[in-house]
Amino acid sequence: MARSYEELLEEIEARVPHLEPGDLPGLEADGALIVDVRRPEEYTEGHILGAVNLPRDKLEAQIEEHLERPHQPVVVYCGGRGRSTLAGWALEEMGVNVRVLHGGLAAWKALQEKT
Template sequence: MIDQILEFSTNHWDMVAIFVLILATVVFVEMRGNAKGISPASLTNLMNNKDAVVVDLRTAKEFRTGHITGAINIPADKLKDKNAELEKHKSTPIILVCKTGMTAGTNAKELIKAGFEVYKLQGGIAEWENSSLPLVKA
């Protein structure tokens, strides 16, 4: 198998170089100024021990279908406008939650620049549900 990989790499060095470049770019972008991803268990720990604030970035309709207890609903497209609302929570960790974890990572950068301690729930609310953790329906 290793022989085949080496043969492929030798014969298609240009494709391998492009793959390595793309991989390096993705790693660089993900590590640069992004929120640390945490598990549902770590989220619960931060909420219980450090009074972390959960900010649910989904739409109001999605939020009503089920959200983490105590979560604040600020849709992702309105997060920049609501920074002032979050100022009172600047001394506590902010945990961003979205549907799958992708939107939270993108939106975290603005809060990090503003001086917040920001985390994102890996896998989003879908991972929370997969872990059989409770949701509040409103």
């Protein structure tokens, strides 16, 4: 029997490194590329300052254009979890030094409201 979408996400989440929203500033200081994998209209409505918009359907084809050096850390996020988890898996398969922002933009915004 085929796996459900939820089962697939859980399996990938167990394999792909994640990053907590509070750890993002440290990785940014190390020169990480922050990538928003949502659609352009979602990005326009709000995003993490400094993030590049590479929608999920263009990510693999365009990521290399944005990397400044080999093994540069890359953090991907979406609104919550689904697209960024799949994006992280795809980039990891390409050999990119990637982490998925746990909880996505929603978790990052919640943290900003607390601080």
